Amino acid sequence: MFSTHSFLLLGLVLMIAIMPLTLVEAGILSLPILVLLGIASQVTLATGFVALEMILAVLLPLAIMSSLVQFYRTIVAAQEVAFDPLTGCFTRAFGLEMMRVTFDNAVRKNVPYTVAFIDLDDFKQINDRNGHDYGDRILAEVGKSLISRFRLSDMVVRWGGEEFLVLLPEVDTAHAEGILDRVMTPGLASLGAGKVQRGSVGVAERLEDAIAMPQNLIDLADQRMYDAKRRRDHDDMIAGELSGRKTSVAADGRAMAAGKSAQPGGGPANQPLN
Numbered sequence: 001m002f003s004t005h006s007f008l009l010l011g012l013v014l015m016i017a018i019m020p021l022t023l024v025e026a027g028i029l030s031l032p033i034l035v036l037l038g039i040a041s042q043v044t045l046a047t048g049f050v051a052l053e054m055i056l057a058v059l060l061p062l063a064i065m066s067s068l069v070q071f072y073r074t075i076v077a078a079q080e081v082a083f084d085p086l087t088g089c090f091t092r093a094f095g096l097e098m099m100r101v102t103f104d105n106a107v108r109k110n111v112p113y114t115v116a117f118i119d120l121d122d123f124k125q126i127n128d129r130n131g132h133d134y135g136d137r138i139l140a141e142v143g144k145s146l147i148s149r150f151r152l153s154d155m156v157v158r159w160g161g162e163e164f165l166v167l168l169p170e171v172d173t174a175h176a177e178g179i180l181d182r183v184m185t186p187g188l189a190s191l192g193a194g195k196v197q198r199g200s201v202g203v204a205e206r207l208e209d210a211i212a213m214p215q216n217l218i219d220l221a222d223q224r225m226y227d228a229k230r231r232r233d234h235d236d237m238i239a240g241e242l243s244g245r246k247t248s249v250a251a252d253g254r255a256m257a258a259g260k261s262a263q264p265g266g267g268p269a270n271q272p273l274n
Helices: 004-018 023-042 052-082 092-109 123-130 132-149 173-184 214-239 244-262
Strands: 113-120 155-160 163-169 190-192 199-205
Touching: 052 092, 092 113, 092 155, 092 163, 092 214, 113 132, 113 173, 113 214, 123 132, 132 155, 132 163, 132 173, 173 199, 199 214
Parallel strands: none
Antiparallel strands: 113 163, 113 199, 155 163
16 A cells, blocks of 8 residues: 555656656656655555655755756747747747837837848849758858847848848938948858859838838838849849940941941041031
8 A cells, every 4th residue: 555655756757747848858857756766665664655854855856857847948949939940040920029029119219210121132043053952051151140240139030031131229221221231241141252142131210211010111121122122133234234225335336337338438427416
């Protein structure tokens, strides 16, 4: 026949069995109880009596260990929700919650609040050409670069794919543009052969742009990012002689040649009158 103490120890074992622990964690927490039960089986009393002080001596560290294990597991779960495992940036869901809190705080204090929307240039082509593992390496390096180059009070969020959102509390547009220029100029990741990963940026600030809702601030920064990307593409086309300017130059050349052939002796054509 078991004593009340033995039933108590058995209840502790059952409690550990139903706790959300791994097999290793349950084994470690159960070990002191199993040792105590072993001691009880060796005593001369038929009831297997164990002194109450011994039970309490086991209960206290067991309760502390159990609390620490659950606290650790809660921290790990929170990190999985808050941080993107690839880039180390905040996740989109967590970033939105943090933006609501910090945006409301900026409204109460009547201070600037800037959002920067960053999209990596030509990343899809890089990813398709070199493979997803290479693309993941670039994304991880980009995330590390962004986190290290902004203030601790700023928040870098992986918005999705190759898009990143940066929350800059109490920073106005002029200051934000200076910060982003220093962050983006060196490039965000190395592509090899002296090339670096670039990005297009759009900036929006709640006071200057008269924005009352966080989502509207994001949308405006997103639109300005696409405008910047179109300007960058247009400049690249001009640099590569792929824009309408090439056609204009060629047409001017043909017109000049036609003018020369129209003159007797191939002389220069008459200048048009103003």
